[in-house]
Amino acid sequence: MSEQFGFGIIGAGIISEYHAKAINAHPDGKVVAIADIAKSNADKFAQEHSCEAYTDWREMIKRDDIEAVCVCSPSGLHAEHTVYAAQAGKHILVEKSMAINLRDAVNMIRAARDNSVKLGVIFQKRTEEAPNKIKKAIEEGVFGRMVFGDASIKYWRNQAYYDSADWRGTWAQEGGGSTMTQGIHGIDLLLYMMGDVEKIYAKIDTVAHERIEVEDVALALLTFKNGAYGCLETATATNPGQGNVFHINGTHGTAILVEDTITSWAVADSRETLAKEAIAGAEGKAGTAASSSTVFPVEGHIIQVVNFISAVRTGEELICSGEEGLRSLQLIMALYESARRGKEVYVDELLEGMEI
Numbered sequence: 001m002s003e004q005f006g007f008g009i010i011g012a013g014i015i016s017e018y019h020a021k022a023i024n025a026h027p028d029g030k031v032v033a034i035a036d037i038a039k040s041n042a043d044k045f046a047q048e049h050s051c052e053a054y055t056d057w058r059e060m061i062k063r064d065d066i067e068a069v070c071v072c073s074p075s076g077l078h079a080e081h082t083v084y085a086a087q088a089g090k091h092i093l094v095e096k097s098m099a100i101n102l103r104d105a106v107n108m109i110r111a112a113r114d115n116s117v118k119l120g121v122i123f124q125k126r127t128e129e130a131p132n133k134i135k136k137a138i139e140e141g142v143f144g145r146m147v148f149g150d151a152s153i154k155y156w157r158n159q160a161y162y163d164s165a166d167w168r169g170t171w172a173q174e175g176g177g178s179t180m181t182q183g184i185h186g187i188d189l190l191l192y193m194m195g196d197v198e199k200i201y202a203k204i205d206t207v208a209h210e211r212i213e214v215e216d217v218a219l220a221l222l223t224f225k226n227g228a229y230g231c232l233e234t235a236t237a238t239n240p241g242q243g244n245v246f247h248i249n250g251t252h253g254t255a256i257l258v259e260d261t262i263t264s265w266a267v268a269d270s271r272e273t274l275a276k277e278a279i280a281g282a283e284g285k286a287g288t289a290a291s292s293s294t295v296f297p298v299e300g301h302i303i304q305v306v307n308f309i310s311a312v313r314t315g316e317e318l319i320c321s322g323e324e325g326l327r328s329l330q331l332i333m334a335l336y337e338s339a340r341r342g343k344e345v346y347v348d349e350l351l352e353g354m355e356i
């Protein structure tokens with residue numbers, strides 16, 4: 001007989017619905033309780049998902065039937081919620097952005113390790129087939145020496161989106177704009193495929209929104225640790241949104257990835273056969289969050305919840321651990337630092353003095 005795996009969710013906003021759907025899709029998954037400081041949000045969610053409502057997330061976490069906590073609160077609160085849950089012995093599945101600064105993210109990773117609980121980070125695009133094919137091809141040398149890894153992550157969010165919640169558009173609670181909140185998905189994927197970045201030179205601006213502190217445009221030059229170069233652009237100012245577009249070039253081949261579809265795959269010489277096999281099956285099926293903050297596929301969350309429960313029960317490797325989640329955050333913090341200094345920044349410099 002299967003055994004129930006109980007979840008408590010903190011934050012009953014847009015993304016909590018995706019967690020509820022993903023948990024309910026698992027034969028053992030059960031949403032036991034929801035916590036939200038806005039009572040009406042907690043009550044509505046509890047009614048729709050037949051669970052208990054709390055306004056105090058600490059009270060919710062005390063429940064014995066909660067084995068894991070989904071952290072779906074505003075990004076600036078993730079560290080507080082995660083560290084507390086870890087200290088209470090609960091496993092944690094935290095939404096991106098895992099934190100809004102590196103110190104908090106490191107504390108989250110440490111808290112999970114010190115309390116022997118799992119910390120998973122939601123980056124649902126990692127579950128798609130196409131980027132995994134490109135990652136494998138890069139690792140196997142199919143594209144030769146890597147030359148470019150470019151990511152264009154141009155979204156549209158209107159002013160009403162930023163006005164819809166106090167935390168949006170603020171450095172203190174969102175931690176950034178088009179790069180931290182929207183671009184982070186594509187940045188995680190770029191690093192997942194290409195490997196980490198050594199140096200970054202960046203510029204940010206706010207061009208299309210009036211009442212936000214954070215950037216709605218960012219651009220950066222990247223030097224990867226493998227010697228390749230890259231151009232990175234993020235925006236919430238381009239209407240309509242164009243989504244995630246990657247150009248991956250090596251001395252032997254090129255892949256172009258548009259959202260979850262490989263639209264072009266060309267490999268020099270005899271490796272082309274392998275390339276045709278590799279492209280097969282990578283048909284796009286995902287919708288896009290490029291112009292909408294509320295409409296995107298739930299499949300990635302479902303796969304990550306299945307993986308998370310298996311990680312807790314059997315030790316299966318997490319699709320995205322805390323350490324993996326830190327990678328994109330580190331690059332983003334370096335991007336902001338470079339824009340602030342007006343100079344190139346070594347990405348690893350930012351973690352100096354912080355023991356993970």
Ligand SMILES: NC(=O)c1ccc[n+]([C@@H]2O[C@H](COP(=O)([O-])OP(=O)(O)OC[C@H]3O[C@@H](n4cnc5c(N)ncnc54)[C@H](O)[C@@H]3O)[C@@H](O)[C@H]2O)c1
Nearest residue numbers: 011012013014015036037038041072073075095096097165
């Ligand atoms: N993976 C994805 O594609 C994806 C998509 C959307 C949002 N997100 C992430 O999910 C998180 C939440 O985003 P959202 O769009 O659902 O936000 P939202 O504003 O719709 O919801 C946040 C909820 O948290 C509640 N809240 C605020 N402070 C709280 C506290 N101290 N305790 C408990 N609840 C509190 C708010 O009342 C609100 O109901 C963010 O980190 C965001 O980056 C991820």
